[in-house]
Amino acid sequence: MNKTTRYITIFLAAFVLGLGLGLMVKQYVLARYPVSHATSEVQSLGRIVGPPAPTPAAEAEKLLPLRDAASQDTQSGPSITTTFSLDLPQSKVNAWILMYHYIGTPPDPAVDPIGYNLTIKPETLESQIMLLTNLGYQPITMHDADAGKGTANSIVLTFDDGYEDFYTNAWPILKQHNWVATIYVITGKVGKPGYMTWDQIRELHDNGIEIGAHTVNHIDLATATPERQSQEITQSKASLERVLGSSVTSFAYPSGRYVLLTLLLFQSTGFTSAVTTHPGKASSSYNAYELPRLRISPQLTLVQLEKEVKPIKSGI
Numbered sequence: 471m472n473k474t475t476r477y478i479t480i481f482l483a484a485f486v487l488g489l490g491l492g493l494m495v496k497q498y499v500l501a502r503y504p505v506s507h508a509t510s511e512v513q514s515l516g517r518i519v520g521p522p523a524p525t526p527a528a529e530a531e532k533l534l535p536l537r538d539a540a541s542q543d544t545q546s547g548p549s550i551t552t553t554f555s556l557d558l559p560q561s562k563v564n565a566w567i568l569m570y571h572y573i574g575t576p577p578d579p580a581v582d583p584i585g586y587n588l589t590i591k592p593e594t595l596e597s598q599i600m601l602l603t604n605l606g607y608q609p610i611t612m613h614d615a616d617a618g619k620g621t622a623n624s625i626v627l628t629f630d631d632g633y634e635d636f637y638t639n640a641w642p643i644l645k646q647h648n649w650v651a652t653i654y655v656i657t658g659k660v661g662k663p664g665y666m667t668w669d670q671i672r673e674l675h676d677n678g679i680e681i682g683a684h685t686v687n688h689i690d691l692a693t694a695t696p697e698r699q700s701q702e703i704t705q706s707k708a709s710l711e712r713v714l715g716s717s718v719t720s721f722a723y724p725s726g727r728y729v730l731l732t733l734l735l736f737q738s739t740g741f742t743s744a745v746t747t748h749p750g751k752a753s754s755s756y757n758a759y760e761l762p763r764l765r766i767s768p769q770l771t772l773v774q775l776e777k778e779v780k781p782i783k784s785g786i
């Protein structure tokens with residue numbers, strides 16, 4: 471075999487293997503994600519309304535032509551024996567996960583409509599906590615819920631981005647009512663104007679608030695390279711663990727955006743749960759890295775919230 475023939479053989483073998491892997495990923499995903507989730511997350515930092523997040527199912531659709539090409543091109547080729555495994559753990563969380571961003575005075579909706587839609591007044595947060603308490607709900611952190619410590623009465627409060635107003639406005643209310651919460655911190659923003667400092671984050675952690683990761687720079691995981699995704703996920707975890715001195719197991723996708731590759735990365739990161747912006751109640755029908763949440767918008771009334779979470783007291 472001369473040099474050229476050898477190169478051509480190597481090239482063809484690599485090509486066929488690539489097509490085969492694409493086919494296996496696609497088949498797996500279509501079996502695993504038969505329904506495409508839609509999301510309408512707004513980007514809280516860029517103040518830009520983003521397009522619907524690509525989902526694994528949507529990504530799988532893009533592989534369809536590849537599958538067709540592969541089936542034609544490999545009919546007389548070597549059989550592929552490599553197996554592909556995406557072994558995502560089943561969720562142990564069986565609870566509503568509420569999603570908050572800013573807690574404070576809402577900006578003028580005419581000037582900053584997205585900021586307005588991401589801001590809940592402190593008194594509204596407090597009345598929601600009182601309502602949920604009256605309905606029989608008890609707060610639990612994502613970590614504990616994910617460890618299977620939840621009950622039918624459990625509810626999870628999550629706050630994205632690590633804004634300073636969590637420390638100044640939300641925490642005093644939570645403390646007063648003896649409620650815990652999970653916050654997802656953008657580690658690259660810590661100490662910047664409008665964001666909490668490391669000291670504040672450490673204090674919250676020492677007082678029972680769970681600290682989760684939300685990447686280093688709030689990047690779009692749906693479009694970042696695999697290397698960048700991996701860096702942002704693992705470095706945010708490492709920074710938090712270094713400061714807190716304990717393991718960080720919970721993650722939230724910035725603006726709810728991720729792709730199949732992101733889920734693949736989570737197999738080896740040490741995170742045990744990741745929340746999305748897909749609407750719904752978390753249960754064992756979800757995998758642990760695609761947990762849905764209930765967005766708390768300023769338009770949501772207490773009556774609507776009560777209807778959404780289906781009061782557990784009346785069902786007993």
Ligand SMILES: [Zn+2]
Nearest residue numbers: 630631724725
């Ligand atoms: Zn965010």
